[in-house]
Amino acid sequence: MKKLESSLLNMVLVLTGVAVVMGAVLAYVNHLTEGPIAEQKTKALADGIKTVMVCDDLVVTNTDTLRQNDAKGKEMTYIIYQAQDKQGQQLGAAVESTTGGFGGNLKVLVGFDLDGKILGYTLLEHAETPGLGAKADKWFQKGEKGDIIGKSPQEPLTVSKDGGQVDAITASTITSRAFLLAVNNAYNAYKATPSSDAETGATKQHHE
Numbered sequence: 482m483k484k485l486e487s488s489l490l491n492m493v494l495v496l497t498g499v500a501v502v503m504g505a506v507l508a509y510v511n512h513l514t515e516g517p518i519a520e521q522k523t524k525a526l527a528d529g530i531k532t533v534m535v536c537d538d539l540v541v542t543n544t545d546t547l548r549q550n551d552a553k554g555k556e557m558t559y560i561i562y563q564a565q566d567k568q569g570q571q572l573g574a575a576v577e578s579t580t581g582g583f584g585g586n587l588k589v590l591v592g593f594d595l596d597g598k599i600l601g602y603t604l605l606e607h608a609e610t611p612g613l614g615a616k617a618d619k620w621f622q623k624g625e626k627g628d629i630i631g632k633s634p635q636e637p638l639t640v641s642k643d644g645g646q647v648d649a650i651t652a653s654t655i656t657s658r659a660f661l662l663a664v665n666n667a668y669n670a671y672k673a674t675p676s677s678d679a680e681t682g683a684t685k686q687h688h689e
Contacts, residue, residue, distance in 0.1 A: 525605070526590075526605070529575070529590045529603045529605065530562055530564065530575045530590070530592075532592075532601055532603050533575050533590050533591060533592030533600060533601040533602055533603055534564050534572055534573065534575055534592040534600055534601070535592065535600050535601050536564070536566060536572060538566060538567050539564045539565065539566055539567070539572060540564065540565055540566075540567065541562045541563065541564050542563050542564065542565050543562075543563040544560065544561070544562055544563070545560070545561040545563070545674045545675075546558060546559070546560055546561075547559045547560075547561065547670045547673060547674065549666075549669075549670070549673075551580075551666070557578075557579065557580075557666065558579070559576055559577060559578055559666065559667065559670035560576070560577040561574050561575075561576050561577075561670060561671055561674050562574055562575045562576070562577075563674075571595060572594065572595075573592065573593045573594040573595050573600065573671075574592075574593055574671050574674070575590055575591065575592045575593075576590070576591050576592075576593065576667035576668075576670055576671050577589075577590055577605065577667075578590075578591065578663040578664070578666045578667035578670065579606075579663065580659045580660075580662045580663040580666065581659060586606060587604070587606070587617070587656070587659050587660060587663055588604070588605040588606040588663075589602055589603070589604055589605065589660065589663040589664065589667065590602065590603050590604075590605050591663075591664050591667040591668070593667075593668065593671050596633065597633050597634070597635060597668060597671065597672065598631055598632065598633045599629055599630055599631065599632055599633070599634070599664070600630070601622075601623075601630060602621065602622075602629075602664065603618075604617060604618050616650050616651075616653065617650060617653075617656055617657070617660045620650045620657075621647070621660065626648045627647050627648045627649065627650065627657070629647060629661075629664065633668075634664055634665045634667075634668035634669075635668070637661075637665045638661045638664060638665055639658075639661060640654060640657050640658060640661065642654060643658070645661075647661060
């Protein structure tokens with residue numbers, strides 16, 4: 482009996498030791514990779530802003546964070562990147578907006594000009610079904626079936642099934658609604674920022 486107890490004790494000690502070592506290894510690997518991962522995300526965001534603003538040579542002059550409750554009372558966070566070109570001309574802003582899609586959160590980056598019209602968009606994160614909901618990456622781009630480029634969400638964009646003028650992704654109406662909601666919310670966040678007026682296209686200048 483004593484021999485059995487000793488064996489169990491040894492097994493527990495060995496397993497504990499292995500767990501401690503593995504935990505230390507994972508923590509070390511995480512420490513090594515968190516820097517490069519953060520750099521990749523920063524670069525992806527910078528490239529995304531250039532893409533949605535349709536300008537390769539721009540400067541983000543101000544970053545605003547806006548928190549608002551959605552229709553269900555859930556607090557949503559929007560990040561607004563005010564941009565201008567190298568000549569100092571205001572371009573508008575790129576806005577990060579997140580909503581719940583069919584498979585999970587759908588994070589969209591939308592570019593608006595000074596009049597609040599959509600310049601471009603890109604998906605930053607999504608968990609939609611490959612081949613269906615994931616088509617939102619291209620479905621609403623210029624020249625595609627659900628083209629929203631150049632439109633203004635001053636009147637909220639909705640799918641044709643709901644009486645709107647935007648064709649939903651085939652067999653993915655839920656994702657299409659979530660995407661357009663993210664775009665509409667992004668517009669409202671842009672319009673609500675103190676440094677811009679997306680409804681009239683006027684941009685307020687701040688002087689120090």
